[in-house]
Amino acid sequence: MDMHILQALKSETRTGNFVGIATANLSSRSELIAQLCEIAGTGRLQPGLRILTDYVGASHYLLARADLLQEAGLDFVVSSDWPFDLVTNLAEAFVGGFGRATELEKCMQLFQPHFAVLPETADVPDGASRQYCSLMFNIGRSRLALMFLFDDGFILSQERLRDVGLLTAYYTSLLQYSGTTTDRDFELTDRELECLFWIAEGKTSDEIAMILGISRNTINNYITSVMRKTATKTRSEAIAFAVRNNLV
Template sequence: MIARGAFIHELEAQRTRGQLAGGMDLICTYAGARSYLLARTDLYSDRNHDFIVTSDWPFNLVRQYGATLVDSEARTSEVRRCLQAFEPMFQEIDASVDLSPEYARRMCLIPYNAGQARMLLALLFDKDASVSHDRLRDVALATAYHTAQFPEIVSNNYALSDLTVREVECLSWIGEGKTSDEIALIIGISRNTVNNYITSIMNKTGAKTRSEAVAFAVRQRII
């Protein structure tokens, strides 16, 4: 198992090389884990997996369980989230989830904040793995440090790279106080299509209301 000093040195080297996934692989190894999933819980959407930043979980497990796991964390109250930040917790994987037999069904969850983002690291271990709580505390801090070095991951515009021209147009009209019916008439599309654009905008920005989406877009100078 990699020593603490060597771990810190190599993690810094991964940061210098701009290797997010490489650093996460190293963190996973230091923890004694078999695989990891890193997600932004503030970007959770049940329509896609854009909230997953990087992962080496088996694909079927990400598809089957990733959304359920992150949804649970996303619904956590702000007070509880503050109290649990950087604190490793263990959770049993539901028996209905198809998991390869070499994995333990008890995973480690580490919620934390990095920049403007609310993050969650989920670690899977081998059945016979020996888990060090001291190392997991190191992992919590190291993961926060490592991900904070990648502003494109932890900034508020992380999910905006695929905001379409039409979505920005709808967002601009919302900012002008227009309703879905009015926007549909102005742009020349159906009301349902406008609402689909608005739903997509809110998923990508993490906004809960139209007003939040507009405020976010103004702060980011999108509109």
């Protein structure tokens, strides 16, 4: 078995990550909170995710927008330190698996650790388990998935996973709503932002037209205007821009 899952242990230690860092004690919950409070004011996501990753004893993290899954590309990736080739191998399986889940199943997955195996074609770093762990959570209208890679045979604490799921949601929400709005944000009208939101939800122009009660041509005009103002060429690029700038 690639990974043993045990109940929380107060003396957990990690055996080193994929690049061979020496064994180190995992930080306590109070130390974790203190570290997050210290960097929260910087407005930077990656350092916080690194601290949370170290707390759970993982080697690598990947944060993805589960409500923005696309058939092509990696627009749903928010932040990651996984090897790029590994991300591209995971993308198809992640998109397919989440797309097959019902809305009830997606809701039941919130803050519940889910374990899956990487595709056989994926090249994992030396010493890494092919099994990875994911946690789903919501921030406003956004649904995100946080995925971890662990060393082969690492003893994983369920309690630490729950801590990380809750604190990642809280920390990410602080960054999403504490930032100031850029000048470019003001260029989009309320109607254009509304169309952008429904595009991000996977709706077609016809569906958006029915929802908003206006014509399909008017919807397309709004979407064209959004892409012009955001300097994007496709709907996927417009969605990626919206995610980066916290517009949806």
